[in-house]
Amino acid sequence: MQHLLPLFILLPALGFIISLFLPEKKETLISRTAFFTVGLHLLGAIVFFIYWVIGDRDPLNLKDIVLYQSSDYEFYIDFYFDKITATYLLVGAFLTFLVTTYSRYYLHREQGYKRFFNTILFFYIGYNIAVISGNFETLFVGWEILGISSFLLIAFYRERYLPVKNAVKVFSIYRIGDVGLILATWASHHLWHENITFSKLNNYELVHEHLTSHSMIGVFISLMILVTALAKSAQLPFSSWLPRAMEGPTPSSAIFYGSLSVHLGVFLLLRTYPFWEQQFSIRILIGVFGLFTAIITTGIARVQSSVKSQIAYASIAQIGLIFIEVAAGYENLALFHFAGNAFLRTYQLLVSPSVVSYLIREQFYNFSPRQRSVENSFPKKIQYTLYILCLKEWNLDSIMYRFFWNPFKRLGKGLDFLTVKRLLIFFIPAYLISFFCYYHRDLIPSHVEQYLPITFSLIGLIMVVKAFTERKKAILSWVLIIMNHFWVALAISFNEKYKIDESVLYLSGIIVAGVLGYFLLYRLRKLESGIDLDQFHGYAYKRPTIAFIFLACCLGVSGFPITPTFIGEDLIFTHIHEDQTFLALCVTLSTIIDGIAIIRIYARIFLGPHVKSIYEMAYRSS
Amino acid sequence: MTSQNTKFNEHEVLHELKHYLPAQAPLKDFIHHNTLHAFQYLKFFDAIRTASEMLGYRVSLSFKEYRDLYENKRIKSEILDRTIIQRKGAENLNEWREKVLHKEYHSPGLPRIGSLKSNWKRHYRIDLESLVHPILFRILCSYMDQGISIWTFPVKEKNFLSSIREMERNSFSSIFRTKRAKELLLKSTCEIPDLLAILVGDESLYKQYLFDQQFAHQGWSGMVSAVEDFPGTLLDTKRISTHSLIVLELLLEIDALDFQFKGKWEPLSGKIIEQPADLFAPSEHTEISDVMTIWQEAFEWSYYDEVLAGIKLDQSQNKPDESIKNKNFQAMFCIDDREISFRRHIEELEPDCETFGTPGFFGVEFFYQPEDGKFYTKVCPAPVTPKYLIKEFGNSQKREKDIHFSKTSHSLHSGWLISQTLGFWSAFKLFINIFRPSMGPASASSFKHMDKFSQLTIENKNTDDIENDLQIGFTVAEMANRVEGVLKSIGLVKDFAPIVYVIAHGSSSVNNPHYAAYDCGACSGRAGSVNSRVLSFMANHPEVREILKVSGIMIPDETQFIGGLHDTTRDEIVFYDENSLSTQNLESHSHNEVIFDKALDSNAKERSRRFVSIDTHESAEKIHERIRVRSVSLFEPRPELNHATNALCIIGRRDLTKNIFLDRRSFLNSFDYQVDPEGQFLVNILKAAAPVCGGINLEYFFSRVDNQKLGAGTKLPHNVMGLFGVANGIDGDLRPGLPSQMIEVHDPVRLLMIVEHFPDVVLKTIQIIPATYEWFINEWVHLVVVNPETNELSYFKDGKFINYQPLNKNIESISDLTSIIESHKENIPVYILK
Helix, strand or coil, X not given: CHHHCCHHHHHHHHHHHHHHCCCCCCHHHHHHHXXXXXXXXXXXXXXXXXXXXXXXXXXXXXXXXXXXXXCCEEEEEEEEECHHHHHHHHHHHHHHHHHHHHHHHHCCCCCCHHHHHHHHHHHHHHHHHHHHECEXXXXXXXHHHHHHHHHHHHCCCCCCHHHXXXXXXXXXXXXXXXXXXXXXXXXXXXXXXXXXXXXXXXXXXXXXXXXXXXXXXXXXXXXXHHHHHHHHCCCCCCCCHHHHCCCCCHHHHXXXXXXXXXXXXXXXXXXXXXXXXXXXHHHHHHHHHHHHHHHHHHHHHHXXXXXXXXXXXXXXXXXXXXXXXXXXXXXXHHHHHHHHHHHHHHHHHHCHHHHHHHHHHHHHHHCCCCCCCHHHHCCXXXXXXXXXXXXXXXXXXXHHHHHXXXXXXXXXXXXXXXXXXXXXXXXXXXXXXXXXXXXXXXXXXXXXXXXXXXXXHHHHHHHHHHHHHCCCCHHHHHHHHHHXXXXXXXXXXXXXXXXXXXXXXXXXXXXXXXXXXHHHHHHHHHHHCCCCCCCCCCHHHCCHHHHHHHHHHHHHHCCCCCCCHHHHHHHHHHCCCCCCHHHHHHHHHHHHHHHHHHHHHHHHHHCCCCCCCHHHCCCCCC | CCCCCCCCCHHHHHHHHHHHCCCCCCHHHCXXXXXXXXXXXXCHHHHHHHHHHHHCCCCCCCHHHHHHHHHCCCCCHHHHHHHHHHHHCHHHHHHHHHHHHHCCCCCCCCCCCCCCCCHHHHHHCCCHHHHHHHHHHHHHHHHHCCCCCCCCCCCCCCCHHHHHHHHHHCCCCCCCCCHHHHHHHHHCCCCHHHHHHHHCCCHHHHHHHHHHHHHCCHHHHHHHHHHHHCHHHCCCCCCCCHHHHHHHHHHHHHHHHHHHHCCCCXXXXXXXXXXXXXXXXXXXCCHHHHHHHHHHHHHHHHHHHXXXXXXXXXXXXXXXXXXXXXXXXXXXXXXXXXXXXXXHHHHXXXXXXXXXXXXXXXXXXXXXXXXXXXXXXXXXXXXXXXXXXXXXXCCCCCCCCCHHHCHHHHCHHHHHHHHHHHHHHHHHHHHXXXXXXXXXXXXXXXXXXXXXXXXXXXXXCCCCCEECCEEECECHHHHHHHHHHHHHHHCCCCCCCCEEEEEEEECCECCCCCHHHHCEHHHCCECCHHHHHHHHHHHHCHHHHHHHHHCCCCCCCCCEEEEEEEECCCCEEEECCHHHCCHHHHHHHHHHHHHHHHHHHHHHHHHHCCCCCCCCCCCHHHHHHHHHHHHCCCCCCCCCCCCCCCCEEEEECHHHCCCEECCCCEEEEECCCCCCCCCHHHHHHHHHHHHHHHHHHHHHHHHHHCCCCCCCECCCCEEEECCCEEEECCCCCECCXXXXXXXXXXXXXXXXXXXXXXXXXXXXXXXXXXXXXXXXXXXXXXXXEECCCCCCEEEEECCEEEECCCCCCCCCEECCHHHHHHHCCCCCCCEEEC
């Protein structure tokens, strides 16, 4: 029976690929493709589920394809099915089915009708990979697809300023979550010395044994999982992204941010529950985060005067409660709560435009000027203080900037002296010398050699920080990003015995995508005379093809699972030892910022209001 | 309007600023108006050119769109040539035709608005807007909120600034990040010039700075300004003003700058090297603007000419006075362009009937209070302030509730329960709503406006019967006055049929924040059902009829007036007080009902040609069912197309255009020049028709040509703010104007008003009221007069009437309309109906 599991991914993938090739004007064809893909998927899921329920109801596990194998490393795709999968699969299929049907008419004549259904199907692939995944690596594939499809849907109205700005914002928070997952994967390689499957985590003794001998690394993995779950489920301190993600058409907001996407953090916790179940402190921590989120965001929800942000914060508060339920071990309750919350919020968002006629009528017949809420009984000073705090969302939105991005920006400013020329003058000889040294490692004193990986990864980090903060030259930024990967590869190759083909695997995708991307930017600069990164340019408006290919390049360079670089990235991390926290930190940071810098280039150049058609664009504030 | 003054006069500047800001009221009172009303003192083409340069609006179609229309013969080449000759002279025809058809033009440079304020970014590298707007919008929305938030603004009794001051004074937290701004708020009087001195420095720049600042979020500023001018438009009234909005915004800007630069920064004027372009400088003709003018005129006249040719041909063939003496029934409708096809179908099914058009409040102006209603609702044109109140009693309708809108689902503990119980019910409801849509408590339905079986307090027997300064009901004399006014203005003064229907209209929709825009504009965005009942009651009143006899209007005793409501979305009709009909009339009424029902089916079929989801070839009944389902479908952003494609307003007898197929593009106001030889009633008709029909037309015009800045953009991502406006996302500016789903099929042409009377009378009439005259003399509305005796057409231009000869000589005659309707999705040309 488990052999059927890949079908749940292949079907939406097939639908997605077909939908890519349909002509833009054929609305019926496009929506039918989505309708049948998701409909068939729903039907399949129901039948599969019934079979499974009346059968033995044992969890199913399928080790599918081995993508890469070396003596001590194996990268494979694994699928898993149990009641958690079943719940998420069914709720997801049901809601996506309803929303695609809904959108078929709702989006009629909308520019980007095809783009919308493409992205929905793309999202659906990612969602299914994530919920059926049987190990961290597979989960990560789904996770990445979800991140990028989220970005694309938030920025669906790509010619307006705010959607694009918010899409980049949400993406950067997702990126933090992604890296939590990378680090969790890295640490678990070292804990288990294999790519552990979720199925094996159910083995209580096995987990217990490993955790007793490596308690620190166990805590580390759990913490990373927690960070990822917090970011994805918009818990504190990340909560402010969720209402800001409501920029696309209402049905997409309803399904992504009202229901499916935002509950995936819960999924991750449920999925890894057998692992952290035995770490009491972690359970307390998860519960505390859930509790704080529930209380704070309820307050924020109560002061919201726009309907979508009210639903968003109310939903976050419920997810906070689900976190508590998961931490307390009430798995069934959590699943039930997830489904109910997902349905409720989807529906509430879909009918949110009706709120005007309904509530105005209510107000007309039931208005009382002296209506009070609970808070009015608080002492005045407390009341006003809390109100203002809730109105400002407890400054959650600016915290990320103040404590995370701004320090990097300041650092980047210190690197203003770097120009393309100076960089190349430094990069080529330095890299050649290092490369030479790699083949003559015996020439280097060992106490120098042990510092080399860190030094190289630091150089990479500096490059990527510079790329992230560059305001003028897009091409410089792009080149820096690519150089970063070279330094990382070099750093790792000095770290231990390392086969050159692994580097080739890692760099192959980057080189191809990087060169192509360079060429596209170069061409665009010729066509449009000058491309800086100081503002959004919106060139996708006039040059959609270049924009589309460049997006593919961005995905390639950022290690998206379309090139071998993706496996290489995982490989790189396996070569970082468990005691090399600093090196891991450097590489992780550069991976986070690298991804954001790439999306930033794409957004600044291709998205936003088209600078040369100001009269056709909306105001910035709208 | 004046050039840059060095002295800053706050009162004057604020007044001028408010004049330029969008004037749209909150959603529940959505009333169409000329979006560019601030420029109406200029001639149309000068006005739109100025607006474009000043505020960055697009004010016409793109040249590509015009050229495509030309390719498709929608703009006719002979009309284009004529327009060029008129504008540029016959000798330049070829040169200009080449320019118009082929020359490539580059888009103009940056608009003037925003050029001063953009210096913050250029010279200080600070993005002031993204630091100030989100918190500013949030405070505004929370203060004005009408019922979304659960925990409402804590200080309600005071005005906007005082409320914030009160909260800031008694709080450990602050909306500001730094000290100075907070202290300015708490310890100074916050005079705008003082704050501007800190921020800008140079007094000559103040005015432009405030314009730049407020036009960076014209939606919010416009809403604040509208609420300031008409506080009653929010049921939960709020005391907010443009002045206080500016003060708060200036404080927030000072705060943001202090925060970013740790208090070390200079006023903006210190860093400005070159003076920004004067916002109010007059705009010059350019070749581009001339080409645009030519295209727009040619586009408009390509259609007008067809219509005028049709009228001329038809009138010359028609022998006047073939009207039927014994009519089965007469029916009055609103002038609304959505009623024209309905009337046509009724007339086709029952040749022995007569239909009339008059603004849908039927000349009776009052406030209406439904039973249990806590407020009064105005049901007459927006500029009128009525002195009367009509109350409903005996309402048996139950108001349904929907727990999905209940705020308890947003609190923590009840949310926990609700999401696990109701949540599953939502899944079921969503499923049902998608596959079997039906009317629910969330839908806005015109039939909910008043219960069919309720009673109204129409007659006032004691003039002391007053509530909140409003007289309850009308006295007999007041009633007679109003009935006479309506009947004379539409020319119905003799040959009354046994039944006279008074049919108001309203609409139904679901998931539609703009629902009020779909209702009757003459009733301030409400259904007109109460008005239709009120007028019928008045006209049936024996004492009223006695008075009317004195004025020469003899209504036979057997004639009865009866009210009704046509739902334009669902194509349904309801009649009121049917039991008051005499036995004989009741019998013919049931016969007439069948006709109305059939006409509604046909009307639904005719409307369906614009809807992709419906196959127009199906039978009328089947299509009608689909139309009804469509009106309650959550996922249908186009329940109906409202006034889209409107282009004409015909003021004259029905016979003038009865045989001409005008699609659904014309307002029809009945008027008989014989009843009103001096134009007394015509004055009142024009006084209402110019701003109402012209306003609707221009709102559609501008929302269509610049849907991003003058319209609301696509409605799909809209988020409801405080129940009074919509915005994109949660941090966006309010979006006034019409969403793209309402205007996409609209052809942006100005309104052509066609009046059947003598040119000299009309010329005299339009000049009586300057505000009305402005519409015509400045060409915001075109005016053509049909001489009822000679059938000559004359066009109003530069203060006089000029004879007009249509270029079209042949207008096709058709007998089978159905096949035309079934085969056209786009606008249908003018035909003569056989």
